[in-house]
Amino acid sequence: MVMTEKKDIKSYNLDELKQELANMGEKPFRAGQIYKWLHIEKVQSFDEMTNISKKLRETLDEQFEIVTLEPVRVLISKIDGTRKYLFRIKGGAVIESVLMRYHHGNSVCISTQSGCRMGCRFCASTLNGLDRNLRPSELLEQIYEIEKNIGEKVSNIVLMGSGEPLDNFENVTKFLELISDENGLNISQRNITLSTCGLVPRMKELANMHPQITLALSLHASDDDTRRELLPIARKYTIAEVLDACKYYFDKTGRRITFEYSLVAGVNDTVEEAEKLSALVKNLNCHVNLIPVNPIKERDFVQTGKKAVERFKRVLEKNRINVTIRREMGRDINGACGQLRNDAMREEREESGE
Structure with a gap:
């Protein structure tokens, strides 16, 4: 049978x-x-x-x-109360989610895939490749489980955990529909941010759906050669192409673009790089989010020091670019995306004798 x-x-x-x-x-x-x-x-x-x-x-x-997630582990930061969750999904793989508490409410960063195939050099999520896409129900469940765990509502969502959201396009767009449905949790799309490394056709396809979410592009460099060192996807789409897709998104949705820029010591954090970045984005309706890169033991990238981060920020401000430095959250609990999942996978392999 x-x-x-x-x-x-x-x-x-x-x-x-x-x-x-x-x-x-x-x-x-x-x-x-x-x-x-x-x-x-x-x-x-x-x-x-x-x-x-x-x-x-x-x-x-x-x-x-009724798809559910099995809670495996919760780590709570002694520094700022950030909570990092490890969930087991159907098939046995594990994914991670993060709860960050801000004065404006609770924000949850969710994973969209188990693993990732994008290969970004400073990201722990991609070290073991892609396991599978997560279903809409599994995206929802990360939020539902966290709300149940803390007994509070989530007001903001960031699709910036493990995985490339636009590489799981159908499931992610269905999730956006469900999470903002007035019959469900009814979280405003304006309180949702989707981060992408720059899948140009999917960025335009998303724009054509006229969502009200914030699109955040992982830019990380102001020239193609440097960006190719950091993001393999840059070998397929140039900076000119991804910026064109960003303009298209703004034209279709009216939503300001966020550029994520991870600062790596000696790679993309100089004053000269800051000037180049300013020239690149000066005519765009955008915001630059500077991210001191989280060191991960499997990579040799070094985090830019605080003085250099502030210097980079001042150059952008001098050039009238909207800029902030991302506040580090949960540094004492494997803060970098994918670290907790990778540690758990390594422990499971050791226990099974692999």
């Missing part, structure tokens, strides 16, 4: 769920009830849906699964 895989009910939007219920001979209002149980009450089984008949709950359980 061939077992058919159950359908992922948490990845359906409300209209799709209504259609599924109609196919079962149920009235549309049932879909609204189920949707609320999944996305407001965050239940983990159909038995918890107490205003649904037992027969319908049993039918749902036969045809659908």
